[in-house]
Amino acid sequence: MNPPTIISWLLWPFSLIYGTFVRLRAFAYRRNWRARRKLDGVVISVGNLTTGGAGKTPAVLWLALRAAGSGHRVAVLTRGYRSEGQAGADGWPRSDEAALLRDRLAGRAQLGIGANRYATGRVLARHSVDWFVLDDGFQHLRLHRDVDIVLLDATSPFGNGRLLPSGPLREPRSALARADIILITRAERSPALESVVRHYTNAPLFYAQAALDGLYRAPQRKVALPPQDWPRCRFFAFAGIGNPRAFFDDLQRWAVPLAGVRAFRDHHRFTPRDVADLDRAAAAVTADAFVCTEKDVFNLRDVRFERLPVYAARIDLEPSDAEGFWQTVCRIAEQRREGGTQ
Secondary structure (H helix, E strand, O other), X not given: OOOOOHHHHHHHHHHXXXXXXXXXXXXXHHOOOOOOEOOOOEEEEEEEXXXXXXXXXXXXXXXXXXXXXXXXXXXXXXXXXXXXOOEOOOOOEXXXXXXXXXXXXXXXXXXXXXXXXXXXXXXXXXXXXXXXEEEOOOOOOOEOOOEEEEEEEOOOOOOOOOEOOOOOEOOOHHHHHHOOEEEEEOOOOOHHHHHHHOOOOOOOEEEEEEEXXXXXXXXXXXXXXXXXXXXXXXXXXXXXXOOHHHHHHHHHHOOOOEEEEEEOOOOOOOOHHHHHXXXXXXXXXXXXXXXXXXXXXOOOOOOOOOOOOEEEEEEEEEEOOHHHHHHHHHHHHHHHHHHOOO
């Protein structure tokens, strides 16, 4: 656990207020004082406890494509950070995450964007969608779900252990009691984290690792750099995601040579000044190319890299027990719907 900083201590009183609010909100839904709306179809929620990335987007893609491959008509429901349900002039969603989802789904599953995910799902249900994957849905309590999957990043599952705004936690650890499945990412085993989780839930627990599909030349991402050429390059990595350090660590685990790294805030939209700064930093360490996440590519639309090529790392999720994980999702969904649990 990361120790609290001075700023974290100063913000702690506001975290007490926030914590009271989220606990009362969850209690109201648990006692049915606030009603949940239910879609006509199976709803699988993918979420986490923290604001940092735990691999939700790869998990959403894995579940959506697995469900589609099993014969279901699938849609991903996402709020779309900053998108407000609208597309840009090029027809793509303004949200980097929504744009990435649409790109990777490639028509195999539909994408519904909007803050009111119930209304969006209703529209899609009229087009025969029968399975919905709710992106970042653990705190979206107003929508009934049949399976609640919570991701925990083994490298930093709870941050400094504090609620917003003095920490990254959206809810206290006790909220894990609502989870139907726990998916621990970026680890093959983590007995210490398992012990903590078991204080709050006996939900089935699985592991998953990020896997590198390839390095694709940005922005089109149609041509991959052959893996045998990776050792010949010195890459300067940058990322504007929830947990950039984990991305940099993964690149090294995948034997992608790094000459330097630069982290930006989540969803950062890059400017010409950012490009100039990156060019200078890359030149200082004699880098041969840049590498970033696929999500970052959608925030590079207003800039151009002239000096060095940019490659996007296409990342997939690999559950350690993929079949067991999928069968558990299906079993819980079936039991929930047969039992009529709200």
